[in-house]
Amino acid sequence: MPDTDTGTDTDTGTGTGTGTEETDTEGLTVGQVSARLGVTVRALHHWDEIGLARPSLRTGAGYRLYTAADLERLHRVVVYRELGLGLDRIQAVLDDAGTDVPAALRTQRAQVAERVERLQRLGAGLDRMIEAHERGLLLTVEQQAAIFGADWDPEGPVKARQRYGDTLQWRQYAERSAARTPEEWQAVHDAVAALEGELASALDAGVAPGSPEANALVDRHRAVFATYFPLTREMQVCLARTYASDPGFAAHYDGVRPGLAAWFRTVVDASARAHGIDPDAATWR
Structure with missing residues (x-):
């Protein structure tokens, strides 16, 4: 499923007083990570399923828990995704020791510059159309x-x-x-x-x-x-x-x-x- 889905999920770890509520020192639940990073629960589940960003811990009830290291990786995933990298490319940047990260980012920077230029031309065209x-x-x-x-x-x-x-x-x-x-x-x-x-x-x-x-x-x-x-x-x-x-x-x-x-x-x-x-x-x- 795409990482932009906005569906809901029961694995939010909001806590019910039954031992499933976790603190920051014990790990963050999917719901807590979703709120902190501004990504959907479904996106987090998808990234877990494809091995892009997996939680290191589970509660006794089987709910996902993210450690500080997990959260740091997720931050990088979010940043790279905002830069326009696809999930496969993000995984290569994070996990492939042979990946030239600066070169990958320069390539993405060039693509961003091209998009900015296209949007500027579009904006100028819209201004002319309005006028x-x-x-x-x-x-x-x-x-x-x-x-x-x-x-x-x-x-x-x-x-x-x-x-x-x-x-x-x-x-x-x-x-x-x-x-x-x-x-x-x-x-x-x-x-x-x-x-x-x-x-x-x-x-x-x-x-x-x-x-x-x-x-x-x-x-x-x-x-x-x-x-x-x-x-x-x-x-x-x-x-x-x-x-x-x-x-x-x-x-x-x-x-x-x-x-x-x-x-x-x-x-x-x-x-x-x-x-x-x-x-x-x-x-x-």
């Missing part, structure tokens, strides 16, 4: 201006969190943002800008809603937008509707090309119909 959920964008104002342009509103992510912070999509966006470098954000911005340029060129060329060219652009929009969070076709219909109706979004897209926001909505609606979706009934799902 991303709270801020959305982990870039300085200067970095945002350099990547998104001088017209970029650095308060945009704050406003977005206030509006969407309780949604699944905000959580997905934040988790991706936490792992994204400024260079990766630049790549995202460049992909969005390239897509907007393609949409403007398609509008100029008179690409008709429902055409293969228009449908390919709709699919490309959904793929590019997926860098923020997964976008279903119904969600895309809702988003295109927002592009056309929200003054801020409409101003942005019409700034790329007059009429682009309304045209994009028509091509998204046409693509949705081709996939069995009624744009008028589409919801954010």
Whole structure:
């Protein structure tokens, strides 16, 4: 049985006035050792069974009693176990005269250092994740201006969190943002800008809603937008509707090309119909 079990056992030696209670000079009972060392009675029994730390004495009733020497060995077992050594390795360190104890401890120290480093990286990642959920964008104002342009509103992510912070999509966006470098954000911005340029060129060329060219652009929009969070076709219909109706979004897209926001909505609606979706009934799902 593992040495971390927390089960109880009757061999606690608490004393009943029948001669089984022992003092420190006569030996410590399993219960007393368990309390002193902070290990379970079951762990002590297991270590006894595998020969790792056996009590030297027994009471007349057969209960285990640990001497001072036994207790010293148990202290070392507990220390080595806290350092992460397995029970087999602990037994070798304690009993094998040929074991290079300093070398074994140095090896364990190196392993501990690796775990500490991993935990530190995990802690830093958690800090970024928390900050991303709270801020959305982990870039300085200067970095945002350099990547998104001088017209970029650095308060945009704050406003977005206030509006969407309780949604699944905000959580997905934040988790991706936490792992994204400024260079990766630049790549995202460049992909969005390239897509907007393609949409403007398609509008100029008179690409008709429902055409293969228009449908390919709709699919490309959904793929590019997926860098923020997964976008279903119904969600895309809702988003295109927002592009056309929200003054801020409409101003942005019409700034790329007059009429682009309304045209994009028509091509998204046409693509949705081709996939069995009624744009008028589409919801954010």
